[in-house]
Amino acid sequence: KQEVTQIPAALSVPEGENLVLNCSFTDSAIYNLQWFRQDPGKGLTSLLLIQSSQREQTSGRLNASLDKSSGRSTLYIAASQPGDSATYLCAVRRGNFNKFYFGSGTKLNVKP
Amino acid sequence: NAGVMQNPRHLVRRRGQEARLRCSPMKGHSHVYWYRQLPEEGLKFMVYLQKENIIDESGMPKERFSAEFPKEGPSILRIQQVVRGDSAAYFCASSPGSLYEQYFGPGTRLTVT
Numbered sequence: 001k002q003e004v005t006q007i008p009a010a011l012s013v014p015e016g017e018n019l020v021l022n023c024s025f026t027d028s029a030i031y032n033l034q035w036f037r038q039d040p041g042k043g044l045t046s047l048l049l050i051q052s053s054q055r056e057q058t059s060g061r062l063n064a065s066l067d068k069s070s071g072r073s074t075l076y077i078a079a080s081q082p083g084d085s086a087t088y089l090c091a092v093r094r095g096n097f098n099k100f101y102f103g104s105g106t107k108l109n110v111k112p
Numbered sequence: 113n114a115g116v117m118q119n120p121r122h123l124v125r126r127r128g129q130e131a132r133l134r135c136s137p138m139k140g141h142s143h144v145y146w147y148r149q150l151p152e153e154g155l156k157f158m159v160y161l162q163k164e165n166i167i168d169e170s171g172m173p174k175e176r177f178s179a180e181f182p183k184e185g186p187s188i189l190r191i192q193q194v195v196r197g198d199s200a201a202y203f204c205a206s207s208p209g210s211l212y213e214q215y216f217g218p219g220t221r222l223t224v225t
Contacts, residue, residue, distance in 0.1 A: 044203065046215075
């Protein structure tokens with residue numbers, strides 16, 4: 001069974017800092033890994049999708065890396081802004097299964 | 113192209129009542145997934161459906177919960193005789209095919225009083 005863990009559970013940083021969110025998973029036989037953003041009371045917004053054959057993906061100030069062998073992914077946010085405040089969820093899709101396994105999220109607060 | 117639509121967005125039910133949650137997938141998507149998010153937790157997979165078929169219901173509680181995706185109309189997640197522990201946000205996602213990227217709806221927040 002796939003277990004997904006996100007550390008830290010919460011993070012508070014001053015505006016402008018670079019930060020790293022961590023995601024680990026127990027079964028390395030993954031199909032892809034996806035990072036989502038969730039604002040309070042809202043749905044999920046897809047940020048980055050990394051296929052199992054890829055090492056990283058970049059979008060603007062976001063960079064996600066994947067190390068399948070060690071069961072880890074990181075989401076790097078450069079020059080953080082108050083608008084980045086949200087909960088960030090990591091989700092892993094196994095092999096040929098269609099369901100995602102989600103971590104519990106990292107709640108980020110960027111202070112002005 | 114409208115995104116995944118869910119209604120109602122908020123639903124309040126008393127213990128013992130039935131809850132019906134609806135999900136309209138994106139246009140052209142024939143695969144629907146339901147997830148549940150308990151307070152302060154991540155999303156947990158419940159069920160995966162294609163038109164008129166349940167493909168994977170390994171995350172569905174054995175009793176009181178059922179899901180369907182008819183040939184016409186939205187997918188329905190039905191919870192009978194709700195209990196306080198059913199209070200959660202229920203999210204629907206859709207995709208155009210197997211293993212494609214899933215697009216999530218805004219969720220239905222169910223409160224059981």
